[in-house]
Amino acid sequence: MSGIELAVSTVIFALRPDAEGRLVLSLPLVRRIREPFEGRWALPGGAADAGESLADTAARKLAETTGLAPSYLEQLYAFGEPDRSPTGRVVSVVYWALVHGDEADRALEGENVAWFPADAHPALAFDHDLIVGYALWRLRTKLGYARIAHAFLGPTFTLAELRQVHELVLQKPLDPANFRRQIEASGAVVPTGERQTGGRHRPPKLYRYDTTIEPVDTGPLGAAGIR
Amino acid sequence: MSGIELAVSTVIFALRPDAEGRLVLSLPLVRRIREPFEGRWALPGGAADAGESLADTAARKLAETTGLAPSYLEQLYAFGEPDRSPTGRVVSVVYWALVHGDEADRALEGENVAWFPADAHPALAFDHDLIVGYALWRLRTKLGYARIAHAFLGPTFTLAELRQVHELVLQKPLDPANFRRQIEASGAVVPTGERQTGGRHRPPKLYRYDTTIEPVDTGPLGAAGIR
DNA sequence: ACAAAAGTGTTCGTTATACACCCATGT
């Protein structure tokens, strides 16, 4: 064997309410209880399992630490610089995941697992700051051309909710009229025929995602890269 | 240790003349001299080295099998399905590389190393057909928005040569006028002031790549992902 | 002079963007 340790980590994103109730793009971190970097926060993960696919391992570690199931999971990058861990050579295959908001509400939290705003988290162990930065960049870039925003929402949603997801992730306001037309032109969503009542104004149409269309053009990898 | 073997492989692309002298997008393959898949062609690669970065290992394996130095090298994907090798669990971090045409002419070739057209190669060992297909897709996709075409050429080139690279990779003719304007607008190239004489017609300007601009927007990973 | 490729100009259709405006509901 090569003396190289293989690990799997996951950057998990969800939209969660902050102290004032405003939704914020957030991610769960785990506090390290051992050296190196004891006490520092880090990405959830662990050693790769010989019997599982890498994506399965990522989803399992995700579930073990947060109690959540991802609605989107994709490989991010394999980090393998020789000096990235003081304990020896570790290659980490990193995944990134999205979870539904209501799912994220049920997330475990405790002394050693906590959620932080995606762009205001403490300095992390190892090279995890770089990894989170790259995952954030991928999320924001991919949101522009791939149909992944629904992964933050439940099975049905209004276009205003979908637009809010884009606005929160991209951190800039979007024109409601143009956003509507872009989404409609993409064919990504289908109206359910129902409307959301209970608001203080005209009830908006509810939509669901068109599951007959591939969520992203991933090329020949297809669903192998995403689950 | 986990019982998982870590390997590094590389998909290498170059534009090489075929029997009739026409340039074709090609890649070098190595013939397996051991089971499993003995006699079948496969991607160059081997076990990861504990002392080197993954990219260095990819470049070294590339040099060892083909005698070439890559002008572009980027991580493609980590393939790790449990059943992808009959000998046991192998996770392969795969890179893709571009080499200059004149460099590729000096490439080693022999009984167990040969070049094949990128879209007409024999059935490969392991899941390497999938890998090559994905690498081809990435190359063609990335050529559209990133400044990588020059990696197939020498230090200076004409816009017609650069356009030919695009046409050969994308397998479709491009409008010379529009191509010129797109490249000029991107600011990717700078005129050297010289012209290429010796042709049968008006001598074209020679250009070189503007190295002060990052070749691609790779986000916070920056040059870490590319070398 | 002519062929061939270099290089420029112009038109046209699509798409992004900004913003004015109407619609439907709860209060």
Added chain:
DNA sequence: ACATGGGTGTATAACGAACACTTTTGT
């Protein structure tokens, strides 16, 4: 009735594709 967000229409700009046209060399 009116405030509020849902939803539609429209003018403008930016961009890419198509193609006519001029320029410059070798033969």
